[in-house]
Amino acid sequence: MDSLFLAACRGQSTPRPPLWLMRQAGRYLPEYREIRSNVTFLELCKTPALAVEVTLQPIRRFGFDAAILFSDLLIPLEAMGLEVVFTELGPSLPAPVRSEEDLARVRVFDPWESTPFVYETIRLLKDQLGDTPLIGFAGAPFTTATYAIEGKTGKQFIETKKLLNRDPKTAHRLLALIESATRSYLLAQVAAGAQAIQIFDSWVGVVSPEEWDEFVLGPTKTLVAAVKATGVPVIYFPNGATTLLDRISKVEADVYSIDWRLPLGQARARLQEGASGTFAVQGNLDPALLLGREDRLRLQVAKIVGEGGGRGHIFNLGHGIYPETPIASVEALVRAVRGQ
Ligand code: CP3
Numbered sequence: 001m002d003s004l005f006l007a008a009c010r011g012q013s014t015p016r017p018p019l020w021l022m023r024q025a026g027r028y029l030p031e032y033r034e035i036r037s038n039v040t041f042l043e044l045c046k047t048p049a050l051a052v053e054v055t056l057q058p059i060r061r062f063g064f065d066a067a068i069l070f071s072d073l074l075i076p077l078e079a080m081g082l083e084v085v086f087t088e089l090g091p092s093l094p095a096p097v098r099s100e101e102d103l104a105r106v107r108v109f110d111p112w113e114s115t116p117f118v119y120e121t122i123r124l125l126k127d128q129l130g131d132t133p134l135i136g137f138a139g140a141p142f143t144t145a146t147y148a149i150e151g152k153t154g155k156q157f158i159e160t161k162k163l164l165n166r167d168p169k170t171a172h173r174l175l176a177l178i179e180s181a182t183r184s185y186l187l188a189q190v191a192a193g194a195q196a197i198q199i200f201d202s203w204v205g206v207v208s209p210e211e212w213d214e215f216v217l218g219p220t221k222t223l224v225a226a227v228k229a230t231g232v233p234v235i236y237f238p239n240g241a242t243t244l245l246d247r248i249s250k251v252e253a254d255v256y257s258i259d260w261r262l263p264l265g266q267a268r269a270r271l272q273e274g275a276s277g278t279f280a281v282q283g284n285l286d287p288a289l290l291l292g293r294e295d296r297l298r299l300q301v302a303k304i305v306g307e308g309g310g311r312g313h314i315f316n317l318g319h320g321i322y323p324e325t326p327i328a329s330v331e332a333l334v335r336a337v338r339g340q
Pocket of ligand 1: 021022023024025026027036041068069070071072073074089090091137153200202239319320
């Protein structure tokens, strides 16, 4: 029998929504900070025994219904030949890609050769997770491209917008290269044992409808189709883009992860306008509610569970959990979702 999580991914009814949290492994957990105090973030990502341990920490503590591989969105960019450094302020790429000449520095890579630690981590996790399904992930082509172009987490994404609109040919080529590299990276995750794949489009909320149609839909849909062809469900997370949901469902993902800016029921209806088949939804609690009062949290959880309708709904946050989140709030969330 499928786990609650995989059943919901397939659009089936579940006695309660399965629950996991974006960024569930990380700094809000004292046991993560303990391990992290001895190694750099990149070392943590690249040392399978440690990556396994921090992946398992939130599962042990909260019994979430799915685990997510501990890694980072920027790992494939490094494998594509771009230098990546992590500072206190987040990731940065000293030599961003902003012209046709810069494209020469970007290469499609052999995943088994360049990122073997990812697949070793997955294999080790599969031995230890038992019945808990494992989610693999990567950035969507657009979001990964924003890091290549901006050289950091963007604010206005001016450099990205400039490339799209000054040199659309180079933008298309960069997106196609990233899609191709991400495709082999994700197919290898599935081969190693990942049972679902989430594609994070964290910054796609900055594109216009026209830019979505011209630049984003094509490579995203190609990537989703390639992963779906393996038989594992694909979750697509278009953060901040609820105004584009009718266009977004044309990527034909199995599951859409919804941010907190629209009620889940309305999100489903907007997705339905562009969808050619059935789909499930994931979300969509504002992670900031975990910083507030428990009564307000419980009220919103009940509302979301109601809108989820007990069918094809995975409970999650609308974006990653904040590092300042109290453990007690996560415990309260787990109880609320389980109807306790
Ligand atoms: O979800 C999980 O528990 C798995 C691990 C995971 C991390 N990053 C660990 C991480 C996942 C799925 C990601 C994805 C990721 N990385 C995204 C997409 C999700 C999203 O939040 O939109 C993005 C945009 C990144 C890029 C990134 N990595 C940024 C912007 C930062 C700095 C900001 C921050 O939160 O510190 C990181 C660092 C990072 N990735 C940390 C962790 C646990 C913190 C590093 C540390 O321990 O110092």
